Amino acid sequence: MRIVIVGAGIGGLVTALSLEAAGFRDIRVVERVRELRPLGVGINLLPHAVRELTELGLAELVAGIGVAPSRLAYFNRHGQPIWSEPRGLDAGYHWPQLSVHRGEFQMLLLREVERRLGVGTVQQGLRLASVDDGDPDVATARFVDAAGDDVVLEADVLVGADGIHSALRAQRYPDEGAPPWNGLILWRGTAIVPEYLDGRTMIMAGDGEQKFVAYPLSAPDAAAGMSRVNFIAERRAPEGATALSDWNRPVDPEPIVELFAGWRFDWLDVPLVIASAEGILEYPMVDRDPIPSWTSGRTILLGDAAHAMYPNGSNGASQAILDARTLAHRIATEPSVEAALAAYEADRRPATARLLEMTRRLGPEQVMQLAYERAPQGFADVHDVIPRDELERIARDYKVAAGFDPAGLNERSSLSVPTVAAPERA
Ligand SMILES: Cc1cc2nc3c(=O)[nH]c(=O)nc-3n(C[C@H](O)[C@H](O)[C@H](O)COP(=O)(O)OP(=O)(O)OC[C@H]3O[C@@H](n4cnc5c(N)ncnc54)[C@H](O)[C@@H]3O)c2cc1C
Structure with missing residues (x-):
């Protein structure tokens, strides 16, 4: 064939x-x-994809070439924790999640x-x-x-x-x-910065209007504790702006550092990460119907x-x-x-x-928007704002829809074709 x-x-x-x-x-x-x-910059390969790569012998x-994140943690724009969950093997999957450079x-x-x-x-x-x-x-x-x-x-x-x-x-x-555009602009980059949290956590901070995502692409080096981190800074564009969906459009970091100037948390210095970027690429939040x-x-x-x-x-x-x-x-x-x-x-x-x-x-990230809508100035305890079972349901529903709830994925039959049934096909 x-x-x-x-x-x-x-x-x-x-x-x-x-x-x-x-x-x-x-x-x-x-x-x-x-x-x-x-x-490109960093992408994540979720356990359902890593399973397929494993079955391909890869x-x-x-x-x-990647790092297996231990946790995914969501915060509001004040750096307060909303939700955190183990990822990959730590979450009971038979396969890890891997963050790699695209x-x-x-x-x-x-x-x-x-x-x-x-x-x-x-x-x-x-x-x-x-x-x-x-x-x-x-x-x-x-x-x-x-x-x-x-x-x-x-x-x-x-x-x-x-x-x-x-x-x-x-x-x-x-x-x-x-491609239709929702008005948000993404700035993607990588930076060598001091290790944050446990050195293997993927974080998302902010809400539907402005957001910052970061995850390590390399383990911290033992001597200096620095690691290569991938980040995505996101913000709604001004009224009347137009979008150019080119994956490789470089932009100046300075105005983006300014936009995130107040985002210095005790666990991560966001403006420092952006200012340390090896290069920043701009891309509009577009998809296809x-x-x-x-x-x-x-x-x-x-x-x-x-x-x-x-x-x-x-x-x-x-x-x-x-x-x-x-x-x-x-x-x-x-x-x-x-x-x-x-x-x-x-x-x-x-x-x-x-x-x-x-x-x-917003997929699983809707927890950040809910926290913002219900407590724009922040909270003492997130469960006063979003009950634990609502947080758990949002995380679970997304995994089921995307095909990577742990039980379903671990038990699903393989997509590999037995080689006895698939000798060289013409
Ligand atoms: C240069 C580039 C950088 C990217 N960077 C990122 C990133 O940093 N973060 C992220 O999340 N996603 C990024 N993406 C998108 C990401 O790779 C995809 O969303 C995802 O991996 C699905 O991959 P895909 O193979 O369907 O599409 P893509 O990875 O986009 O691959 C499509 C391929 O088709 C080729 N192609 C296009 N038109 C034609 C044509 N007419 N004839 C022949 N070949 C054609 C393209 O050159 C490209 O190699 C990037 C894509 C590209 C092309």
């Missing part, structure tokens, strides 16, 4: 690895940029694709321009190379893993336009191309990984390609639409 994957982001590369593990060999990944570089490699993770996946499927599997510098999906048995894709020449590829399955500005999705939904179908002929959408969502809940990369593993499992185990694409879409589209809806309502 000829499989063409458009986009060598996290979703596309994990799809290639998952298909290889399921016995497929005729796989090409086609990427627009001429040379992939380790771009656990040690990925753990080697670009380093993408390069690791690229190396593994080339090692397992051969150098040349990932063709860079080819941009998907259009797809003929009218034939029920084959998709014909037209790419444009750096010289402006056309390259035409035929595929039995064409996977559109080409991100939030997906060309495949735009062809199918031409009136969709730019759910769409009625991901499949057309032999083409299928995956990852951000299918369901870009706000980073509330740290689920973008993890959901792309779940898509990839589900798609490979279905293609390997369903009786026909049509049945496989339909089953994948049935597994993943309603689930991600529900999650998308939850992220628009």
Whole structure:
């Protein structure tokens, strides 16, 4: 079976690895940029995604570039604690949560694709321009190379893993336009700063109007107690501002330090973290509306191309990984390609639409907004403001919707395809 994957982001590369593990060999990944570089800042791989990476034999490699957070803790904008919970193994999962640098993770996946499927599997510098999906048995894709020449590829399955500005999705939904923006701006960066709390805690402070998120990307060095921390500072943009959703737009840290000037807590100096940034990238809080179908002929959408969502809940990369593993499992185990694409879409589209809806309502971070609405000046004890069972319910509901409640995940059957049932598939 000829499989063409458009986009060598996290979703596309994990799809290639998952298909290889399921016995497929005729796989090409086609990427627009001429040379992939380790771009982006930190992302979180939640236990459900780490389970899939583990089953792909990548656990040690990925753990080697990341940090497993011990806890997730929410605070209000005065630095007072709202909710805190153990994460990963400490929360009873069989798999850890891992915080990694997106670009380093993408390069690791690229190396593994080339090692397992051969150098040349990932063709860079080819941009998907259009797809003929009218034939029920084959998709014909037209790419444009750096010289402006056309390259035409035929595929039995064409996977559109080409991100939030997906060309495949735009062809199918031409009136969709730019991703909708909720008016918040994110400033993302990394900084080498003194260790805070236990050195492995992911923190979120603030509310729906202004927020600061931080988590370590490296263990503190023993001598100086400094670690590399990823942060996201978030604030509502002024009335009338416009959004440019480019993942790599650098900005000056100074005005952002000013916005957070009062956020010096006894457990973390937020302005110091921002001022120490190795670089800051600006990105608007955008997502995509759910769409009625991901499949057309032999083409299928995956990852951000299918369901870009706000980073509330740290689920973008993890959901792309779940898509990839589900798609490979279905293609390997369903009786026909049509049945496989339909089953994948049935597994993943309603689930991600529900999650998308939850992220628009702030996902698990709604506890911060509730604390703000009920006690804008702060509180002596959070349970005077939000009862413990309400806090527990919000945390639990999100995990169930995102597919990573501990019991459900630990007991769920594997998406791996037994190799005896999946010898080399033509
Ligand atoms: C440069 C970059 C930096 C990012 N940084 C962050 C970050 O710091 N934090 C965060 O939370 N998320 C970041 N993201 C998004 C994050 O990677 C995704 O939300 C998530 O991992 C899902 O991945 P994906 O593979 O679906 O999409 P993406 O990771 O966006 O990958 C899509 C890939 O498709 C390629 N592509 C796009 N159009 C075409 C085309 N027409 N033809 C061929 N190839 C095409 C892109 O170049 C890209 O490599 C970033 C994405 C990119 C592309």
